[in-house]
Amino acid sequence: MEIIVRNENKKDYGRVEEITRKAFAYHERIERGGIGCPYEHWMVNELRKRDGILELSLVATVNDEIVGHIICSKAEVRKDGNILPVLNLGPISVLPEYQRLGIGKALINELILKAKDLGYGAILFFGRPEYYPQFGFVEASEFFISDSEGYNYDSFMGMELIPGYLSLAKGGRFYESDIYNDDLNRESVKKFDAEFNRALIFN
Ligand SMILES: CC(C)(COP(=O)(O)OP(=O)(O)OC[C@H]1O[C@@H](n2cnc3c(N)ncnc32)[C@H](O)[C@@H]1OP(=O)(O)O)[C@@H](O)C(=O)NCCC(=O)NCCS
Known part of the structure; x- marks a missing residue:
């Protein structure tokens, strides 16, 4: 199976949101999200409008069909009134029937290479602690960086793209x-998901 990773184009937007919704439409995740529907397809849609980095929105194709996607967005580390720009990774999605075939791996490896090429200093994000260490991500606590509330845990991870950047x-x-920000977006997500489903049914 040949996996090709390339930049996302405008004409990919609908398909990418569809596979994102499918990848995250599992019970445990929806329960945890507390909105009653998946919200990651809304995130991808919204990130393209603000804070998403389009050069780091990548799709993975197999036989010319998009089966996976990853995007990064602008984030920052704040310290004593100073701001250090960093990348936030995610969402990453692989269509359920294509999971565990190396597609996520291909997307993440390409993303790291591209982000380095573009000159970004570091990636910080929240994700599955059992999946990301294979790519070189470590707990953010190793860089002495905490979440916005001052906490650390194993799902808060990072990687320097420029050595020493996070120091x-x-x-x-x-x-x-x-x-x-959940409080801000709860209603937008529900509305987006309802309209998204209607569009899928009538297409
Ligand atoms: C998580 C996800 C992106 C991984 O992509 P994938 O294409 O299925 O994973 P890969 O095949 O590239 O996995 C690479 C390696 O990681 C391992 N791996 C895959 N998913 C894993 C998981 N959930 N936990 C632990 N290890 C995992 C695989 O066994 C594989 O190891 P190998 O070298 O033995 O083959 C994908 O399963 C997905 O879209 N899940 C639903 C959405 C989601 O949870 N996104 C991430 C939120 S943080």
Whole structure:
């Protein structure tokens, strides 16, 4: 099976949101999200409008069909009034029937290479602690960086793309794009998902 990773184009947007929804439409995740529907397809849609980095929105194809996607967005580490820009990774999605075939791996490896090429200093994000260490991600606590509330846990991870970059913000706190603010977005997500489903049914 040949996996090709390339940049996302405008004409891919609908398909990418569809596979994102499918990848995250499992019971445990929806329960945890507390909205009653998956929300990651809304995130991808919203990130393209604000804070998403389009050069780091990549799709994986097999036989010319998009089966996976990853995107990064702008985030920052704040420390004593200073701001260090970093990348936030995610969402990453692989269509359920294509999972565990190396597609996520191909997307993440390409993303790291591209982000380095573009000159970004570091990636920080929240994700599955059992999956990401294979790519070189370590707990953010190793860089002495905490979440926006001052906490650390194993699902908060990072990687320097430029060696020593995160030491510039040692002791700092990580802030993601405003789109991750649940209170702000709950209703937008529900509305987006309802319209998304209608569009799928009638297409
Ligand atoms: C998580 C996800 C992106 C992984 O992509 P994938 O294409 O299925 O994973 P890969 O085949 O590239 O996995 C690479 C390696 O990681 C391992 N792996 C895959 N998923 C894993 C998981 N959930 N936990 C632990 N290890 C995992 C695989 O066994 C594989 O190891 P191998 O070298 O033995 O083959 C994909 O399963 C997905 O879209 N899941 C639903 C959405 C989601 O949870 N996204 C991430 C939220 S943080």
